[in-house]
Amino acid sequence: DAKTTQPPSMDCAEGRAANLPCNHSTISGNEYVYWYRQIHSQGPQYIIHGLKNNETNEMASLIITEDRKSSTLILPHATLRDTAVYYCIVRPREVYSTLTFGKGTMLLVSP
Amino acid sequence: GAGVSQSPSNKVTEKGKDVELRCDPISGHTALYWYRQSLGQGLEFLIYFQGNSAPDKSGLPSDRFSAERTGGSVSTLTIQRTQQEDSAVYLCASSLGFTGPYEQYFGPGTRLTVT
Numbered sequence: 001d002a003k004t005t006q007p008p009s010m011d012c013a014e015g016r017a018a019n020l021p022c023n024h025s026t027i028s029g030n031e032y033v034y035w036y037r038q039i040h041s042q043g044p045q046y047i048i049h050g051l052k053n054n055e056t057n058e059m060a061s062l063i064i065t066e067d068r069k070s071s072t073l074i075l076p077h078a079t080l081r082d083t084a085v086y087y088c089i090v091r092p093r094e095v096y097s098t099l100t101f102g103k104g105t106m107l108l109v110s111p
Numbered sequence: 112g113a114g115v116s117q118s119p120s121n122k123v124t125e126k127g128k129d130v131e132l133r134c135d136p137i138s139g140h141t142a143l144y145w146y147r148q149s150l151g152q153g154l155e156f157l158i159y160f161q162g163n164s165a166p167d168k169s170g171l172p173s174d175r176f177s178a179e180r181t182g183g184s185v186s187t188l189t190i191q192r193t194q195q196e197d198s199a200v201y202l203c204a205s206s207l208g209f210t211g212p213y214e215q216y217f218g219p220g221t222r223l224t225v226t
């Protein structure tokens with residue numbers, strides 16, 4: 001039961017911003033939006049998460065629409081090392097829950 | 112600081128043998144998770160521990176799979192009588208807690224190949 005929808009792949013030129021969309025139209029009020037990425041042959045890496053407000057950290061920015069039905073992960077200046085599969089995940093805040101990974105978006109950053 | 116570590120990084124075993132996979136979580140993390148990722152597939156959740164307790168074992172694929180955690184730290188995932196379909200990368204993750212917006216930190220994984 002996929003709770004998120006992401007494009008299967010995206011391309012981005014090195015140095016440009018990468019904007020990765022995610023639809024989560026059935027998100028509940030107590031569910032967070034998480035983003036992870038998985039570089040080839042490595043374990044997934046946490047990027048950022050948010051509930052309602054936009055969030056920014058040293059890796060990325062997360063923009064969540066006002067109705068919370070979609071979000072965008074922004075890598076402001078993509079590098080070749082950002083080539084990875086990016087997963088958008090919704091997870092309840094306060095109850096037992098693990099991360100359910102979908103198929104994600106394969107981001108290819110090219111020179 | 113040290114991240115999640117897993118050993119071995121690679122394991123090749125013959126069908127029918129038992130294997131043990133080890134996970135060392137980040138110090139102080141009370142929650143520990145096991146996932147597996149088959150070739151070209153997404154991550155499949157197997158089991159989690161809160162402290163030494165595993166309240167939900169329904170994610171384990173069969174009764175050949177078992178896991179334990181001792182001292183609230185190291186965990187081992189054991190697969191008995193391995194089958195070829197067990198071939199996958201087994202990933203361990205840990206987090207500060209289980210309920211709440213705690214991010215999970217993943218180890219590099221153990222690549223298991225059953226011949």
